[in-house]
Amino acid sequence: MGEPSKEEYKIQCFDAETQQLLKTALKDSPPVFTLDPGAVDLEKVANVIVDHSLQDSVFSKEAGRMCYAIIQAESKQAGQSVFRRGLLNRLQQEYQTREQLRARSLQGWVCYVTFICNIFDYLRVNNMPMMALVNPVYDCLFRLAQPDSLSKEEEVDCLVLQLHRVGEQLEKMNGQRMDELFVLIRDGFLLPAGLSSLAQLLLLEIIEFRAAGWKTTPAAHKYYYSEVSD
Secondary structure: OOOOOOOOOOHHHOOHHHHHHHHHHEEEEOOEEEEOOOOOOHHHHHHHHHHHHHHOHHHHHHHHHHHHHHHHHHHHHHOOOHHHHHHHHHHHHHHHOHHHHHHHOHHHHHHHHHHHHHHHHHOEEOOEEOHHHHHHHHHHHHHHOOHHHHOOHHHHHHHHHHHHHHHHHHHHHOHHHHHHHHHHHHHHHHOOOOOOHHHHHHHHHHHHHHHOOOOOOHHHHHHHHHHHHO
16 A cells, blocks of 8 residues: 655655654654654654745645654554644644734745645544644635635635635534635625636636535536636
8 A cells, every 4th residue: 555656755855954853753664654752852843844834835735644644653653642732733823823924925824724724634533634623724714715815816726725625524524614614705706806817717616616515527627627728
């Protein structure tokens, strides 16, 4: 059950010192990872991963895999949750200052939303998504659905991508908030002042995607993806 080309979980994208830190934490012999909890500060590892996720849009999409591997290994081999606690604490800190982050760096903000949705997608408690992340994820998506965000294609793209990824899971956890989110999305689509044609197309696509039970029909796939590629 190997996963070709991703066994290193993007470790190689870090600087040499950080690579060594991660490789010390994860004694990597792909695809099985073992953890040496005494060899490295796992709270520091969590902070390193979050820091890099806020700077690298590609890494932020993959980091959940790395975090899941570390959490699983720590739980099985050490019976501890130092890394998970450090990760969630750091996510909470960034969540509390999300408006400042967005004002400071739109890319950093989009990376944060991508990362927290990625973590929500991977982390499980008793085979269920983590309830502690449901409202923070929703709050981030609600922010992306505000008029000033919908006028920026980067944020519209992030909103739609994350709903494709975790929308169905989120709706199962709290359907009322998903209804409220889609009221904002529909309002944004119907009042398109400042919206680009691509943003309008993306919003319409996600509205229809949810209406079809979080699935893309063949007709919709042909219409939207031919439109985007034209």
